[in-house]
Amino acid sequence: MKAERLAAARSGLAPAALIRATPLLFPLVFVCTAVTGVLSTLYAALALHLLIIASELTVGRRWSEVAIPKLVEGSSTFEDLWPVLWFGLHLVALVAALSFVGSADLTWRQVFAVGAFFGYSINAFSAAAAHELIHRESHAERAFGRLLCAIMLYPHFPCVHLSAHHHWAGTDHDCQTPKPGQTIHAYLAQALFGGLRAAATPQARALDRGLPLRALFCVLVVAAPLMFAPVLSAFMIVQGLFAFLVIETINYVQHCPFPDDDHSAAAAASTHQDLNFVSRALLLNLPLHAAHHDRPALHYANLTPSAEAATLRLGYWCSFWLVWLPPVWHSLRHNLCSHHRRSP
Numbered sequence: 001m002k003a004e005r006l007a008a009a010r011s012g013l014a015p016a017a018l019i020r021a022t023p024l025l026f027p028l029v030f031v032c033t034a035v036t037g038v039l040s041t042l043y044a045a046l047a048l049h050l051l052i053i054a055s056e057l058t059v060g061r062r063w064s065e066v067a068i069p070k071l072v073e074g075s076s077t078f079e080d081l082w083p084v085l086w087f088g089l090h091l092v093a094l095v096a097a098l099s100f101v102g103s104a105d106l107t108w109r110q111v112f113a114v115g116a117f118f119g120y121s122i123n124a125f126s127a128a129a130a131h132e133l134i135h136r137e138s139h140a141e142r143a144f145g146r147l148l149c150a151i152m153l154y155p156h157f158p159c160v161h162l163s164a165h166h167h168w169a170g171t172d173h174d175c176q177t178p179k180p181g182q183t184i185h186a187y188l189a190q191a192l193f194g195g196l197r198a199a200a201t202p203q204a205r206a207l208d209r210g211l212p213l214r215a216l217f218c219v220l221v222v223a224a225p226l227m228f229a230p231v232l233s234a235f236m237i238v239q240g241l242f243a244f245l246v247i248e249t250i251n252y253v254q255h256c257p258f259p260d261d262d263h264s265a266a267a268a269a270s271t272h273q274d275l276n277f278v279s280r281a282l283l284l285n286l287p288l289h290a291a292h293h294d295r296p297a298l299h300y301a302n303l304t305p306s307a308e309a310a311t312l313r314l315g316y317w318c319s320f321w322l323v324w325l326p327p328v329w330h331s332l333r334h335n336l337c338s339h340h341r342r343s344p
């Protein structure tokens, strides 16, 4: 698959660095909520999400042809370390959220709200970090990625992603590729049950021998607090549910076929890309998904757009909500997508 180059950032490092620093604010919100003990502090996370959506619709679209500059010019140290650093920040946010839920006098509905905020806010960035880590060569980094998925209560994501998704994306064999015309609701059921089936195949079990241990870890994380603080179990289940929703909705956005896609054979071209600058900066270039499928081991900082993939500039925060309105989503994609397919 042919690659395209993006332009170097002309307006300096500051705006890009500011956008890239945004994920740091979400663990800070959860720490502040734990320290103050005030539930409404979480509205700061909601405000940040609205700001991200506004940024996607403005600067994100305008800079869609601009590359994400390295934080330190000439060095990839920050880019190398960031996914592992985020693992630590995820733990900080999780401890803060558990401390708040365990100590505040919350109703069950409020516990659900905290879990949902956590799953939608923290786990979105954790999913991108874990995805990068499970593709790394280093055994330790892969272990961090797998553990992060387990903490999000999606322990089998790494083996489904590596043993099935990267082999069968774009075909009916892949439970993480939507079928033509499939709604997000039907797709989520397919991803849930298909993922469990894919994780049980001999190939998946051979690739990921640590899965039974991580599954046991998930059971313990949910079951252990039941005796003394069931609200903590409820929080963990809700954040895990939203982790699944976020990860699989992103998969849906990345692989939702167009009517003219070839769905009968392994077709890398049925993987799409989103050039929105804000989404790329916040999610470690994950929206350059066609290029990632072309070269799965390539470091996220070195990904460039594919010249042949169907291309959007909507951004993943906007897309996440639009897919729940299937007629609007399909119509917008049809009208806004540019096909760069130069192949015959």
Ligand SMILES: [Zn+2]
Residues within 6 Å of the ligand: 131, 135, 161, 166, 292, 296
């Ligand atoms: Zn991947």
